[in-house]
Amino acid sequence: AQTVTQSQPEMSVQEAETVTLSCTYDTSESDYYLFWYKQPPSRQMILVIRQEAYKQQNATENRFSVNFQKAAKSFSLKISDSQLGDAAMYFCAYRRTGNQFYFGTGTSLTVIP
Amino acid sequence: DVKVTQSSRYLVKRTGEKVFLECVQDMDHENMFWYRQDPGLGLRLIYFSYDVKMKEKGDIPEGYSVSREKKERFSLILESASTNQTSMYLCASSLTPGDGMNTEAFFGQGTRLTVV
Numbered sequence: 747a748q749t750v751t752q753s754q755p756e757m758s759v760q761e762a763e764t765v766t767l768s769c770t771y772d773t774s775e776s777d778y779y780l781f782w783y784k785q786p787p788s789r790q791m792i793l794v795i796r797q798e799a800y801k802q803q804n805a806t807e808n809r810f811s812v813n814f815q816k817a818a819k820s821f822s823l824k825i826s827d828s829q830l831g832d833a834a835m836y837f838c839a840y841r842r843t844g845n846q847f848y849f850g851t852g853t854s855l856t857v858i859p
Numbered sequence: 860d861v862k863v864t865q866s867s868r869y870l871v872k873r874t875g876e877k878v879f880l881e882c883v884q885d886m887d888h889e890n891m892f893w894y895r896q897d898p899g900l901g902l903r904l905i906y907f908s909y910d911v912k913m914k915e916k917g918d919i920p921e922g923y924s925v926s927r928e929k930k931e932r933f934s935l936i937l938e939s940a941s942t943n944q945t946s947m948y949l950c951a952s953s954l955t956p957g958d959g960m961n962t963e964a965f966f967g968q969g970t971r972l973t974v975v
Contacts, residue, residue, distance in 0.1 A: 755899070779962050791949065791966035798962075837901065839964075843956050845890050845909050846917075847964050851901035 750840050752850035759828045760858050766813075767823045767853045769838030775799075780814065781839040782823045785852075786831075794836070797821065825855075833857045862886070865950050865967035872974050878937040880970050882950030889955060891933035892964065895919060896947040908933055909955070940974045947971050 749772045759765035771780070782794040797805045797814050805812050809829075813822045825832055838850040866881035884891065890909050894902040904917030906925040914925050922944060926934045933952075937944055948971075951964040 752901075779956065781963055783966075789947070789969040791951075791964075793963045793965075796963055841956070841962065841964075845907060845953075845955060846904065847892070847951075847953075848904075849894075849902040851899060 750838055750848050750850040752836075752838055752853050754853045755851070756854045756856070758856040758858055759825070759832075761828055761830060763828055764824060764826045765828055765855065767825075767836055767838075767855070769821045769823070769850055771819050771821065771838075771840045771848075773819065773840065773842065775842045777843050779841040780812075780821045781841070781847075782810070782812070782821075783837045783839060783849075784832075784834045785837065786834040791837070795823065828857050830857050830859065863950055863952050863965050863967040865948075865970050867970050868968060870970055870972045872937075872940050872972065874941060874974055876937075876940050876974075878940050878972070878974075880935040880937075880948055880950075880972070882933045882935070882952075882967055883931050884933075884952040884965070885931065886952065886965070887930065888952035888965075889930070890953045891927065892951040892953075893917075893923075893925065893933065893935045894949040894951065896949055896969070902949065905935065942974050945972060945974045 751770045778799045780797045784792045809826045835852045840848045863884045892907040893905045908914045908927040924936045950967040953964045956962045
């Protein structure tokens with residue numbers, strides 16, 4: 747079974763600084779998708795960024811970027827210029843070419859003013 | 860925008876009651892999912908459905924059943940609610956990879972269920 751591991755239950759960052767959230771996954775597949783989701787206190791899960799495994803280039807969305815290391819099965823999220831609104835629970839997720847998504851246990855990010 | 864709507868944000872039920880959690884999506888997605896979210900455990904898949912009347916068990920199906928009579932609606936049923944089913948329940952929908960670029964899951968706002 748596929749597993750997704752987020753080894754940092756909690757992280758904190760000073761406003762305007764950069765923080766990196768870690769994620770590793772276990773799979774024997776070569777074709778799959780990876781995601782980072784944000785869940786603020788409102789509970790609404792929001793997609794932050796997506797990476798297709800066949801793409802070597804790391805995905806970027808404004809202040810959010812990933813470091814995708816396929817051989818190491820690592821998919822970390824970097825948040826630059828952190829803002830108070832970035833405070834949330836962040837979930838890493840894996841999806842193979844079938845239908846199921848697999849989620850990590852989450853990292854709670856605190857942004858310190 | 861894709862919209863996934865769960866029928867209730869908060870629900871309080873008594874032990875032994877039959878509970879229905881409803882989820883509706885408006886983007887013609889073939890896949891729908893029910894997750895349970897507990898602190899420190901992340902999201903755990905209860906059931907998913909890849910087509911009308913089709914369903915597959917996820918990682919924690921015990922004590923739950925589902926129904927998908929129409930493509931846009933996916934219901935989670937707790938046949939006899941117990942206190943250990945107190946949790947946050949999230950519904951999601953998605954396309955199947957290969958159907959298009961949007962491979963991600965779209966989530967509802969969650970239902971916090973308390974069983975007393």
